[in-house]
Amino acid sequence: xxxxxxxxxxxxxxxxxxxxxxxxxxxxxxxxxxxxxxxxxxxxxxxxxxxxxxxxxxxxxxxxxxxxxxxxxxxxxxxxxxxxxxxxxxxxxxxxxxxxxxxxxxxxxxxxxxxxxxxxxxxxxxxxxxxxxxxxxxxxxxxxxxxxxxxxxxxxxxxxxxxxxxxxxxxxxxxxxxxxxxxxxxxxxxxxxxxxxxxxxxxxxxxxxxxxxxxxxxxxxxxxxxxxxxxxxxxxxxxxxxxxxxxxxxxxxxxxxxxxxxxxxxxxxxxxx
Amino acid sequence: xxxxxxxxxxxxxxxxxxxxxxxxxxxxxxxxxxxxxxxxxxxxxxxxxxxx
Amino acid sequence: xxxxxxxxxxxxxxxxxxxxxxxxxxxxxxxxxxxxxxxxxxxxxxxxxxxxxxxxxxxxxxxxxxxxxxxxxxxxxxxxxxxxxxxxxxxxxxxxxxxxxxxxxxxxxxxxxxxxxxxxxxxxxxxxxxxxxxxxxxxxxxxxxxxxxxxxxxxxxxxxxxxxxxxxxxxxxxxxxxxxxxxxxxxxxxxxxxxxxxxxxxxxxxxxxxxxxxxxxxxxxxxxxxxxxxxxxxxxxxxxxxxxxxxxxxxxxxxxxxxxxxxxxxxxxxxxxxxxxxxxxxxxxxxxxxxxxxxxxxxxxxxxxxxxxxxxxxxxxxxxxxxxxxxxxxxxxxxxxxxxxxxxxxxxxxxxxxxxxxxxxxxxxxxxxxxxxxxxxxxxxxxxxxxxxxxxxxxxxxxxxxxxxxxxxx
Numbered sequence: 001x002x003x004x005x006x007x008x009x010x011x012x013x014x015x016x017x018x019x020x021x022x023x024x025x026x027x028x029x030x031x032x033x034x035x036x037x038x039x040x041x042x043x044x045x046x047x048x049x050x051x052x053x054x055x056x057x058x059x060x061x062x063x064x065x066x067x068x069x070x071x072x073x074x075x076x077x078x079x080x081x082x083x084x085x086x087x088x089x090x091x092x093x094x095x096x097x098x099x100x101x102x103x104x105x106x107x108x109x110x111x112x113x114x115x116x117x118x119x120x121x122x123x124x125x126x127x128x129x130x131x132x133x134x135x136x137x138x139x140x141x142x143x144x145x146x147x148x149x150x151x152x153x154x155x156x157x158x159x160x161x162x163x164x165x166x167x168x169x170x171x172x173x174x175x176x177x178x179x180x181x182x183x184x185x186x187x188x189x190x191x192x193x194x195x196x197x198x199x200x201x202x203x204x205x206x207x208x209x210x211x212x213x214x215x216x217x218x219x220x221x222x223x224x225x226x227x228x229x230x231x232x233x234x235x236x237x238x239x240x241x242x243x244x245x246x247x248x249x250x251x252x253x254x255x256x257x258x259x260x261x262x263x264x265x266x267x268x269x270x271x272x273x
Numbered sequence: 274x275x276x277x278x279x280x281x282x283x284x285x286x287x288x289x290x291x292x293x294x295x296x297x298x299x300x301x302x303x304x305x306x307x308x309x310x311x312x313x314x315x316x317x318x319x320x321x322x323x324x325x
Numbered sequence: 326x327x328x329x330x331x332x333x334x335x336x337x338x339x340x341x342x343x344x345x346x347x348x349x350x351x352x353x354x355x356x357x358x359x360x361x362x363x364x365x366x367x368x369x370x371x372x373x374x375x376x377x378x379x380x381x382x383x384x385x386x387x388x389x390x391x392x393x394x395x396x397x398x399x400x401x402x403x404x405x406x407x408x409x410x411x412x413x414x415x416x417x418x419x420x421x422x423x424x425x426x427x428x429x430x431x432x433x434x435x436x437x438x439x440x441x442x443x444x445x446x447x448x449x450x451x452x453x454x455x456x457x458x459x460x461x462x463x464x465x466x467x468x469x470x471x472x473x474x475x476x477x478x479x480x481x482x483x484x485x486x487x488x489x490x491x492x493x494x495x496x497x498x499x500x501x502x503x504x505x506x507x508x509x510x511x512x513x514x515x516x517x518x519x520x521x522x523x524x525x526x527x528x529x530x531x532x533x534x535x536x537x538x539x540x541x542x543x544x545x546x547x548x549x550x551x552x553x554x555x556x557x558x559x560x561x562x563x564x565x566x567x568x569x570x571x572x573x574x575x576x577x578x579x580x581x582x583x584x585x586x587x588x589x590x591x592x593x594x595x596x597x598x599x600x601x602x603x604x605x606x607x608x609x610x611x612x613x614x615x616x617x618x619x620x621x622x623x624x625x626x627x628x629x630x631x632x633x634x635x636x637x638x639x640x641x642x643x644x645x646x647x648x649x650x651x652x653x654x655x656x657x658x659x660x661x662x663x664x665x666x667x668x669x670x671x672x673x674x675x676x677x678x679x680x681x682x683x684x685x686x687x688x689x690x691x692x693x694x695x696x697x698x699x700x701x702x703x704x705x706x707x708x709x710x711x712x713x714x715x716x717x718x719x720x721x722x723x724x725x726x727x728x729x730x731x732x733x734x735x
Contacts, residue, residue: 048375048694059690073690088529094457095446096280115446116369116439118379119457125529125687131379131439133370155368156439236687238614239529257689260531260615274451290453293515297466300508304501305473312493321492 009182012081012105012225013163014206014244015193016216016232017074019254021200022056024072029054031195032076034145035164037152039136051130053077053161054192061253071254074201076192077128077161078235078243079107081225088241089120089129098158105206105244106163114157121158125236126243129160163203164190185211206244217246233258330484330723334731337722350714357708360701364436373699378683382698383437386706388520388675390426390433391464392548393668395556397423397471398513402553403587405506414580417478417726418567419560424471425716429709431468434461436705454540456522463516470509473498478724514549521548524678531614532621533682535606543602544678550598554591555671557584558644562664567721573734575727582654585663589648592667596641599674603637621685625693628681632673640670 032038032054044050054076061069080087085100087107097113098120100106121129135155138146146152149166153159171188175181185204193203204211206219218228224242227233233255234243249255252267261267274291281287315321326340337343364371374381400419404412438444447461480486480495498505518541524533525542535542561584568575607618622630647653647663654660684693698706720726 046375048377057690082528088527092455092457092526094452094455094461095443095450096452097446097450113446113450114440115443117437117447117457118374118439119455119523121376121379122683123527123529127376127688127691129379130376131369131374133375134368154440158439236529239531239687241529260620260687260689262612262615262617265615274448278449278451280450280452286453290451290459294462294466297508297512300504301466301469301473304504304508308494308497308501311497312490315493315497316490319489321489321496 010103010105010207012206012221012244013168013188013204014079014105014213014217014219014246015076015163015190016202016213016246016248018200018202018216019071019073019247019249020251021198022072022074022196023198023200024056024058025197026056027195027197028074028192028201029056031191032161035147035150035191036162037136037146037150038159039132039134039138039153041134041137049131049133051132051159053128053130053159055127059254059257069251069253071249071251071257073247073254074192075126075128075235076190076245077107077163078126078241078245079105079161079163080241080243081105082242083224083240088123088125088239092119092123094119104165104168106165106168107160108162108165109158109160111151111153111157111159116156116158118158125239125241129158131158132156167191213246216248219246231255235259327723330482332483332723332725336734343718343722346718347715350711350718353707354711354715357704357711360704361436361708363701364705365441369439371699371701373697373702375694375696377694378680378696380679380683381696382680382702382706383433385672385676385679386709387430387433387437388679389672390429390709391517391520392552392555392671392675393559394423394426394430395513395517395552396558396560397426397474397556398467398510398517399553399556399591400560400584401474401506402510403584405503406510409583409587411580411583414727414729415560415564415576415584417724417728418564418576419557420471420474420478421717421720421726422560422563422713424468424475425709425713427464427468427471429713430464432709433705434464456519456526459519460516460523463512463519467509467512467516470505470512473505474502474509477502478720478726481725482723513552517549517552518545521545521678524682527682530682530685530687531611531616532685533678534610535602536610547595547599547602550591550595551671551674554588554595554645555667557588558592558648558664558667558671561585561588562661562668563717565661565664567717571721573730575730575733577729577733578655580729581660582651585648585654585660588667589645589654592641592645593649596637596645599637599641603633621681625684625695627695628677628684628693632677632681636670636673636677640666640673644670 029052036053038051038053041050054074057073057075059071059073085102087100090098090100090107094117095113095115097110099108101108118131121131132153132155136152168188171183175183190203193201202212202216204213206213208214217232219225220228227246231250232246232248234246235258237259256267331337396419400412400416403409404416435441435444447458451458477495477498480491485491521544522542525535525544527533535544537543537545561581564576622628644663644667647659653663686692
C-alpha cells in the first residue's frame with residue numbers, strides 16, 4: 001500500500017458553487033449538520049455563537065425596486081492553501097492542532113489536540129471556524145442518528161468544515177481494498193454537494209483537468225489557483241489566502257461583493273489582475 | 274518541544290526557535306544551580322550568620 | 326504586632342489599618358476568584374465572547390499588562406547592561422510590578438483557553454511558526470526570570486535574612502543578576518515582539534496585517550519598542566501613586582527624572598515609527614486589499630478616527646513631549662499627567678490591535694460586530710489587579726523595596 005501511496009498524484013480538493021443556481025434553501029446546511037454531528041442548541045437564533053460549518057449568506061445589491069436583487073452564498077471552510085500551505089489559520093495554531101494536507105489540500109482540525117485558544121478564529125477572515133462554547137447536548141434518542149464515522153466534539157475546542165474528510169477516508173479504504181490508489185470523481189463527494197437540490201455545488205480535484213471543478217473554475221495553479229473563467233471568483237481573493245472554494249455568478253455585483261474594492265477602482269481590470 | 278514529539282522536524286525553524294529556548298533555559302538553570310550550590314558552601318563555611 | 330518583620334528604620338501604618346486594607350482588596354479578589362471558578366467549571370459560555378470575538382477583553386488585558394510590565398525588562402536592561410547605576414533605586418519596584426503583571430498575564434491565559442487542562446499542549450506540541458507559541462515560551466521563561474529577580478528581595482526581609490543560607494542565596498543571586506537580567510532582556514525582546522506579531526501576521530485581517538522583515542511583521546518591533554517606552558512610565562506611575570498613598574517620598578527626583586527622560590526618548594522615537602507604520606499601512610497596505618483608512622473607522626457605533634488621534638496624538642506625542650522637556654519632567658503635575666496619558670496610550674494601542682481587529686468586517690456582506698464583556702470577564706480581569714495591589718501592599722510593608730526610603734524619610 002505504501003508503494004501505491006508513493007506514486008499517487010497530489011490532490012487539491014475544492015468546490016465550485018454556482019450562485020446563479022443556488023436558491024438559498026439551506027439543504028446543504030442541514031445535510032452538513034447531520035453528516036458531521038454538528039451540535040446545536042435549543043435556541044439557535046444567535047448566529048454569533050451557533051455552529052454552522054456550511055453557512056448560507058444572503059447578499060443584496062442595496063438597490064430598491066425594480067433594480068433590487070439578491071443572491072444566496074453558501075460558505076463552507078475555504079481550505080485556504082495560502083502560499084504553499086501557509087493558510088491563515090494553520091500557520092497561527094500554537095499546538096499544531098490544525099494542519100494543511102499537501103496530499104489532499106484539506107485543512108484538518110484535530111479536536112483532541114485543540115486547547116481552545118481561538119487564535120485560528122481570529123485569523124480566518126471567512127468566519128468559517130466555530131468554537132464549542134457549550135458541551136453538545138443531543139436530545140433524547142437522537143444519539144442513535146449520529147454519524148459513527150465522525151467524532152463529536154467537546155466543549156472548549158474549535159471546529160469547522162472538513163470537506164467531509166471521513167468520506168475521503170472511507171473511499172480510500174474501499175479503493176485500497178480493490179487494489180486502486182486513485183479515486184473516481186464520484187467516489188468522494190461532500191454531503192452538501194449531494195444534498196443540493198439545484199445541483200449548484202460541484203466538488204472534486206482542482207488538479208485534475210478531467211474533474212468538473214477544474215473545468216468550471218479553470219484554476220491557474222501556477223498563480224495561486226486564480227480562476228480562469230471570467231464568471232468565477234473567490235472570496236477575498238486579494239488577501240492572498242488562496243481559497244479552494246470558487247463561486248460562479250453571471251452578475252457583476254455579486255462578483256464584486258466577493259472582495260473589497262476602492263470606490264474609484266476599475267473593478268473589471270483589478271478583478272482580472 | 275522535544276525531538277521525540279511526533280510533530281518535531283529537524284528544520285531551521287525548530288533549530289532556531291528551540292535553540293533559543295533551550296539556550297535561555299540552560300542559562301537560567303545553570304545560574305540558579307551555581308547560586309544555590311555556592312550558598313550551600315558559603316553557609317557550611319559559616320558565612321552570612323548574624324550580620325547587622 | 327508585626328514590627329519585627331518590617332524593615333529597619335522605616336515607618337509603616339498600624340497593622341490594623343493594613344489588615345483592613347487587605348480585607349477590602351481581598352473581597353474584590355474573592356469576587357474575581359468566584360468568576361474564575363465559574364468559568365473553569367462551566368466553560369467560556371460564561372463570557373460574552375462569540376465566534377466573531379475569539380479574542381476579547383482578556384487578550385487585551387494580557388497584552389496590556391505585559392506592555393505595562395515592560396518596565397521591568399527595560400529598567401533591568403538599562404541598569405545591568407547599559408550601566409545606569411542610579412536606577413538601582415527603582416529596579417526593585419520595577420521587578421515587583423513586572424512580576425505582578427506577568428503572573429497576571431499567565432493567569433488570564435489559563436482562564437482564557439477553552440480546555441485549560443490541555444494548556445501544556447502549547448509547549449509540548451509547539452508549532453514553532455505560531456507567534457502565540459513564541460509568546461507562551463518567552464512569557465513563561467521571562468516569568469521565571471522575574472521570579473529569580475524577586476526571590477532575593479523576599480530573602481532580604483529582616484527575619485528571613487537572619488537565616489544564613491537565605492542571606493547567602495540573596496547575596497549570590499545579586500552577584501550574577503546581570504546574567505539573569507540579560508537573559509530576561511533577550512526573552513522580553515522576543516515575547517513583547519511576538520505579541521505584536523500575533524496581530525501583524527493575520528494576513529486575513531486587513532486591519533491588523535503588516536509587512537515586515539523575514540518572519541516578523543512591523544508590529545513585532547513596534548510592540549517591543551512601545552513596551553520599552555511605556556513600561557517604565559507605568560513603573561514611574563505606580564511609584565508616584567505609592568508615594569501619594571503612603572505620603573512619603575520613596576525615590577529621589579533625579580532617578581525619576583532619568584527614567585522619565587529615557588522613556589521620553591523611546592516614546593518619541595516610537596511614536597515617529599508608529600506614525601510611519603500607520604501611514605504606510607493606510608496608504609499602501611490597506612488600499613492594495615481594496616480598503617481605505619476610513620473604512621476601518623466608520624459605519625460603527627464606537628470605533629471612529631478619534632481612537633487613532635487619542636492613541637497617537639493625545640497619549641503619544643503629548644506625553645513624550647512632556648517627558649522630553651526638563652520643565653515637564655520636574656513639574657510634578659505635568660509629569661503625572663504625562664505618565665497617566667502614556668499608560669492609557671499603550672492600553673489603547675493594545676485594545677485596537679485586539680478588539681478592533683475582531684470588530685471590523687472583512688467580507689463585504691458582513692457588518693461591524695460590537696462586544697460588551699460579561700461580568701465574569703470583567704471580574705476575572707479585575708482579579709489580577711486586586712492580587713497586584715495585595716502583593717504590593719505586603720511587599721512594601723515587609724521588604725526593603727526602596728533603598729532610598731530611609732534617607733528620604735529620616
